[in-house]
Amino acid sequence: MHGPASPGWLLVALCAATGVYCLLRMRSSVEEQRRAAGGEALMGFGMAAMAVPSAVFSPPAWAWPVYTVVFGTAALRALWAARAGACHLHHVVGAGAMVYMAAAMAASPAPAHAHQHEGAGVPLLTGVLVLYFAGYVLVSGVRLLPAAGAGTSAVSWSDRPEVVRACRLSMGIGMLAMLMAM
Template sequence: MHGPASPGWLLVALCAATGAYCLLRMRSRVEEQRRAAGGEALMGFGMAVMAVPTTVFTPPSWAWPAYTAVFGAAALRALWAARGGGHHLHHLVGASAMVYMAAAMAAAPADPHAHGGPATGVPLLTGVLLLYFTGYVLLSGARLLPVAGTAGTAGTPGTAVAWSDRPELARACRLSMGIGMLAMLLTM
């Protein structure tokens, strides 16, 4: 992504930490959570790699088509899983957004300061994705707010809840990846 180095490294750290926690969530006892965590770990690490500032590392020309293929496969898997609805539709949008960004980066000039012509503004698909992820971030943030009367319902006193089974941490990871996706889309 083309942007300043400091925010780029913060985005790398955020996405890598989210991907690492999603790997931990893959150890959950709940099968659906394990499946979702795998796709979210791929997204987190993929976003971290894409967010590395180009002043530090410029990916080779074959990297963007490889990203497109990997996230295209993830989008097809999410499409297959979305037959049952649920959170898989969001995975489909996220993986498709990664395909879109990788394809846009493959088509971008190698020199970030070289412009092929007059600025045309924000492409329609980028705008739609920005609207979607803005709504997703706002909704995810609202879901993290505590609800009166539900404090302490995550587990009964004396029982420990495994780190991989903490729903509030999973929501926080999804929120951070949504914020990361917004940041990446804004730099396009």
């Protein structure tokens, strides 16, 4: 998101690696894993693309509306899937946050973006999303702790719940970092 280069590249690597893992999860024999993995792969790769430091590459002006449409569609798809269970509501919030960030980037050119909120404070929606993802990261981290000590089983590596939780935790951390950089 137009922050310092080193943390930006770390965020790109984290999100891209998460996206690759989610693509591999799409080969799972568990239908629910496959369904969730596609949306999570899109989020991981989208976050990686948005996190590329602006000193290296600034997307053309048309890219931000494209991101808005792609993630708006993903949010609608997740909202449709949420009818079956509340577990998809997090995907709705995540895709909505991506739409919000893309719209904010479209509204402000890269050089002015770093100073857009000087003296104005944090916009309410940004603050709400930061609080949501901070809570999500903390809860996800706590849920990961008991699973990390569990013994191995005959479950495929792509279906291991602790790896899936770690993947979701890393995307939550990435989203939190991107929102805080706004």
